[in-house]
Amino acid sequence: MSTTEHSEHSEHSEYIDVETGKMGMWLFLFTELFLFGGLFIVYAVMRAKYGEDFHHAALELNAFIGATNTVVLLVSSMTVAMSLTAIQKSQKNLAVGLIFVTLILAGVFMINKYFEYGHKFELHLYPGSDVMRNLPPGEIMFFGLYFLMTGLHLFHVVVGGILLTIIMLRVKSGKINKEHFLLHENGALYWHLVDLIWIFLFPLLYLIT
């Protein structure tokens, strides 16, 4: 069965050109922005309602780790963009190396996040805990939004990491090359989105106190 399936696939895939594939990715990125957009609306409404509580709660967040992670993600966005240029110039090993660096940076981001979440759990500042229940409603809201927004973002980091791993293996095996780099480009676009969303999350959660 797999042979017929494959022939059908190649039959169809000859019509998917780079522009088409990229357009699909851009539209998908729009939907991601709208997904987070819903959370930003709730954030805006709640911030207007509980300005004071949000101020206090935001002081609990570690702006240093947040800032570090911002730099980490920005650099990773650069390395993934460089890897794309490398593959377009047929520098396969350099491309693999740069994607690997991107993955390492994604790992650093997640490790930082682990310590950050861990610290919150030590302080029993997680949804449903007794400490949380006794906080003023605005602070509960802030931490709820904090965990939901950064959690959803972290999920995107993980998905992006898996995607980049697949891309790295395909670059290695030569399936992604100078002529065929659509997946690579789309993966890089996705990784930029992950970066972009964090750039909005960071000031909203960590900096506005």
Add this chain to the structure above:
Amino acid sequence: MNNQVSAEPLNYLNHKTGLWSWLTATDHKRIGLLYLYAITIFFLTAAVLGVLMKIEKSTIGPTIMTAQTYNALFTLHGIIMIFIVVIPGLAAVFGNICLPIMIGAKDVAFPKLNLFSFYVYITGACLGLYSQFANGHSPDAGWTFYVPYSAEVNSNIILALLAAFTLGFASILTGLNFIVTIHRMRAPGMTWFRMPLFPWSLYATAWIQLLATPVVGITLLMVIAERTLHVGFFDPKLGGDPVLYQHLFWIYSHPAVYVMILPAMGVVTEIFPTFSQKPVFGYLPIVFSSLAIALVGYFVWGHHMFTSGMSYESRWFFSFITFLVAIPSAIKVFNWLSTMYGGSVDLQPPLLYAISFIFLFTIGGFTGLTLGAVATDIHVHNTDFVVAHFHYIIFGGMGFGFFAAMHYWYPKIYGRMYHIKWANIAWGFLFTGFNILYFPMFVMGIQGMPRRYYDYDPKFQLGQTISSVGAVILFIGLIAMITNLVYHVRRGAKASANPWHGVTLEWQVPSPPPHENFDEIPVITREPYVFDNPYTKEK
């Protein structure tokens, strides 16, 4: 008519056989049929639930079920009909089957993604059903999941929310696929304004699917977070804002109404020129009214919330914008009527359904204005009037549009013809039953019959009984229609490539179409609705 189909050449139905070849099909026509079968099954399930509710309401007090069962039934009926049947409905079935052929493409832009979204859809549909039968109570919060009730009640709300989320994801992927297909895959020479109008309506629809669905997705996730993690985004007890939930919900769910109705409008826009043998009246106004409906429809969600506590300014704003939507809708109605005017009208089943679409949609539209005006809305809000209104739009509009599409493209899809007289009789039952079922609900609604109530005041006895009789007639019509269609898939007379003398591209390929639609991609040199093809002359 040409009889070249007699040799049974290879087509998309028989070029490969076996269940596996269907389940792994990336051919847009096969995926469309997979959707069709799934949607038919779910539609019948939910229709039976609807009939059961109507039987329950035929007499005062308990008739065949308890109040809790009734609440679960209207929730399940709503979830299945809205999220599983109506929102994907026309776009997923006829969009998939017809869109690529109508724009002269061999397939959609991303065939594998198309198959993937079908399985996402099936997963969501199964989750929805599972929420009914899993341990614990069936969901009873209605299809709108209003907080705080949905955040607190002890029933399988989380499963139902996950189902809606998953179905939304499938809808986004289909929309994305169609937008890219329309942008990138049109045949050479098919400029934007040489594109037929059903693809145009799908294009407008796809943008709504793409841009509105993520908002409800995240909203449903927040309700799940609220139930599992006790973060009170929406529950006032925890400091949340229930009206905020309603805003976020309707930011999606009102545009979703246009996801339902726009493709149906597109279908009848194809049917009127074909059965009048006359170019469509006002091609450009129809195109721009579709886009206008999609755009303006994005800013009217607040009219669902006139009684929920909104400022005076937001009320008049949303009311005003709601009235604006009526303009492009009315433009379409006038265009359809003008298309028939002076044409050689051939009253075949598809046209019967299309004309009843206009009739029912107009009633639904006018009562929509009653609901869009703040003063009258406050009187009839949450009554049977609303239920009657949206059934006239969704069932009378999208439902009859779907039946019209089914009867119009049936010979193309299966290469066989259903029994015309049988189809006409079934239509008679459907149309009569529909009006007997829903029209009394307008009257009872104005008199004060609340929606979603299990029981009622004795003064509503007559209206409720008439309505229940209508439900039975409607159901008989449904069964008759479906039997006719199913029976003739194999046994119907062979259909020619162009039984209705249509001029759009799908009628220029054999029935059923070959696996890759066209041996040679056609080159388009003129507008879509020019009726001087050989078939017309032959007539």
